[in-house]
Amino acid sequence: MLKHKFLTTSITLLSLGMLTAQEQEPEKGLYIKGNALLATIGVLNVGLEKQISQKYTLQGDVFISPWKSFAGHEFQYYSLSLEGRYYFNEAFSRWYIGANIAASAFVLQKWNYWNDTLYVNDRDEVFVSSNLYQKGVSFILGVTGGYQFKVSDRWNIDIYATVGTSQDFYKGYDRVTGQRYELAQKYNKSGEILPYRGGIMISYKLK
Numbered sequence: 117m118l119k120h121k122f123l124t125t126s127i128t129l130l131s132l133g134m135l136t137a138q139e140q141e142p143e144k145g146l147y148i149k150g151n152a153l154l155a156t157i158g159v160l161n162v163g164l165e166k167q168i169s170q171k172y173t174l175q176g177d178v179f180i181s182p183w184k185s186f187a188g189h190e191f192q193y194y195s196l197s198l199e200g201r202y203y204f205n206e207a208f209s210r211w212y213i214g215a216n217i218a219a220s221a222f223v224l225q226k227w228n229y230w231n232d233t234l235y236v237n238d239r240d241e242v243f244v245s246s247n248l249y250q251k252g253v254s255f256i257l258g259v260t261g262g263y264q265f266k267v268s269d270r271w272n273i274d275i276y277a278t279v280g281t282s283q284d285f286y287k288g289y290d291r292v293t294g295q296r297y298e299l300a301q302k303y304n305k306s307g308e309i310l311p312y313r314g315g316i317m318i319s320y321k322l323k
């Protein structure tokens with residue numbers, strides 16, 4: 117009888133302890149999200165954001181721009197991104213900063229070729245800049261800043277922008293003749309600091 121009471125008391129205390137621990141541990145939220153701003157121009161940007169502690173989350177997203185020509189410029193861009201975020205208040209609430217790493221493949225015309233100036237390579241071949249485009253891959257490291265707020269029990273809005281350093285490996289072509297305008301034996305290389313992500317994400321809480 118004494119053993120039975122002791123066992124019952126122990127189980128009761130253990131159960132109460134587990135309930136207390138569960139109450140203290142924050143709910144690990146998970147949101148699916150889509151970029152409403154980019155969707156207006158036919159670009160798909162969707163992701164998942166998972167809470168890993170009270171103030172930290174991890175987000176993965178994909179960016180797909182299928183445009184062979186957009187406003188007269190090549191704009192095919194496909195990327196995968198992984199980001200760790202720190203919220204100053206709590207996860208999914210108010211201001212945050214993040215560290216982002218991304219990889220992409222592209223066929224596009226860089227912004228500094230959007231003019232009719234002449235491009236002369238080392239063989240004195242002359243091209244019109246607006247006829248030139250680039251095809252290759254990028255590896256990018258960046259910093260994100262943003263603000264996320266709740267509009268209902270399950271819906272959030274996430275406004276953000278990311279700036280980083282991009283290391284590009286590409287081949288450049290003239291769209292008129294199809295020939296390469298730059299003279300690298302394999303891939304041309306360039307590095308630049310630029311904004312590469314941003315927009316307004318509409319987020320839905322899955323759990």
